[in-house]
Amino acid sequence: MLGKLTGFDDTIVAPATAAGVGAIAVIRLSGNRAYDICNALFPAKDLQRQASHTLHFGSIVAAGKLIDEVVVSLYKGPRSYTGEDVIEISCHGSPYIQQQIIDATIQAGARLAKPGEFTQRAFLNGKLDLTQAESVADLIASNSAASHQTAMQQMRGGFSKELHALREQLITFSALIELELDFSQEDVEFADRTRLYALVTNATGVLQHLIDSFRMGNVIKNGVNTAIVGKPNAGKSTLLNTLLNENRAIVSEIAGTTRDTIEEILNIEGILFRLIDTAGIRESLDSIESIGVQRTMEKIKEAGVVVYLFDVNELTATDIRNQVAAFKADNINYLLVGNKTDILGETTVEIKFAGITDMLFISAKNHAHIQDLKDALVHKVLSGDINTEDTIITNARHHTALQEVLKSLHDVKQGMDNGLPGDLLALDIRRCLHYLGEITGEVTNEDRLDYIFSKFCIGK
Template structure:
């Protein structure tokens, strides 16, 4: 097994459940001595003689002292998560009991697992490829239906299958082209250039689609920083409270009430919007308020979407145009939202702002058109419906490697257009194969693996 070749030949142990009090906690062991170590602590029966994928009730006993009554789950390799012998001990959720069991296993030869080491062993033993292994961490961290479904799709191997198919086809052509080099004096072609050109063209379209999906994938995985900005008393805090359906921010008729940024998370159709209520933008002699305005400007630059909220009864079209010009100059992704429409009426407001048909009119106080605002926010950050059955790239490492694959495919295509010899085409194909292999883990090194799995939680 690959694990043996990389030094993972010992037995590791960790708490697999979240830290703290709970009804149940699970200790996980993996490695050649997992059964032997647990067997010494579990006198109820000889676990070495029991069948795989069975549960056994009894007590954990160390130094003639009963630690707890437990259920022991047996998974014999290679039919386990890591591909090794795995045992899970389900005990009561006392942190004291958990530590006593961990200490007992380490005294018998187990060592504490590093973050992500169980999944790393699953990868090294061929149970998962690297994209599937990384999706495990994404699944644990998922906090919406969309992020959950995207991680599940990748863990089931949807992304991997696309890459493996492309890689196998390129390997075939690469081998044929390199075979031609052995017969260079005979001037023969083993690789059909027409088929290779068609493959590169279709592959380029596939990779381009995957790269383009990263924008949506990043939104699904990390959410969108959404800054609510505008002049004092435009109703920013009222809008935040209305969107959250709770009184999160202090609302007052006194301009400048909000001095600092307030941040909350709102889930709309599976997308997490990190709403930031900011201090009103205006010049002020108040030192504290001035600091708040400065922070507002910083949040505008960091935001994925800026909701510019304005009082339709106070602002003029010329003043609004000045603000729009500033957003465009700074390449800000903005949304114009006119508030307090209950005062003047929507017909009169539309006439006033006839040159701004994109304005969304609301009444934050009366919940007017709030659902429309939510849908507009979703449309602002994604195009069309989210289909989590499609392959969506959520990992920056994958995105970077795919960019390199795309460059290599363009070079192959350009080389064929210019009639380059096979040895030069083979170099570009090998480069594409290298970066495809980096994504799936067929090309990697120990330092990179340690970095990737160090971001996992301990016990997974």
């Protein structure tokens, strides 16, 4: 196992709780000297003689000085998060007390952990595979119900199980094909080509589904930039305030009131929409307003969704068709929203814009049909219902490796269609195995691991 090659035989320490003042804080140690180090600071009892998964109250004393009264939690390896001996010291949440305890453990022989080192040791000791370890960081960073559910599903190993099953079957076929090479003079076939072809066909479909899920996964994990654009006085700032249910943007009857972009986050059904209220699009001699319009054009290009808000009393169906043509020419993902229907009347509005599809009519001022707009936004970015029980790819590294696996599987399938010999098929299968192993960590190197875990917070 890679963990044995790295030689992690020292003991690390770090705060496991967030920085700042709180009621309590947790200091975590992991390593083969965790018990010896804590025994030197915890005179109440011999921790080595205590059972695993137990709590003990006492004092931390260093150089004859009482630091704090604490509760010590014991987890003897391998029944711990890292697979090593782990001790967690729950102390009062003063940053000064935390630092005093950490300094005392370092004086007793521990060293300060690097970012993600506890989880890295869990991976190296076989407690987690690499996809599960990475999902720990995603879980910590989750900021919506959807991102939380997706991270939990991956941490439980849902994604890993699919990849492990495929990898095991491919390993079997690879071994059988390579065995055929040892008997090449006897013209025997150990690997059932029909079963291999069926496996590759099925795996291709599964992998394509996983790759396609990355778009949804990226939305769940990072949210989606949503630019609210339109002509001046279309009601963009009013709509932003209505969606947020607060007076975030200044609203007035004076066209061009919004001079710069205003950004806020709205959670709709577990998806984070980064709403951007932009300056109205028009030609202006006002240099400040012109800068705002330029920034609006930049936000349109960056947005995942553009909400084109227009005043149904001012624009015509021809105006909207021209705008749609411009959006399509620039390949912009847009949503047409007609505002101020309370003035003209909904029936009249529908007749006025008859024949134009994918359009919503609202009154931002009166909060009319705002829920319909929210539903349309979710549908626009997800292209359907979200089901976080399915395996969803949220990690760009996984997405890239899966694309390489899929490419290799296509090569295997094409090779069988063309009757390629076993040695060439074996090369393509080994390439599949390599990229599958990269995802789960069965094939990796220490530099890559250090890079991955360096993105974790210290203490996890």
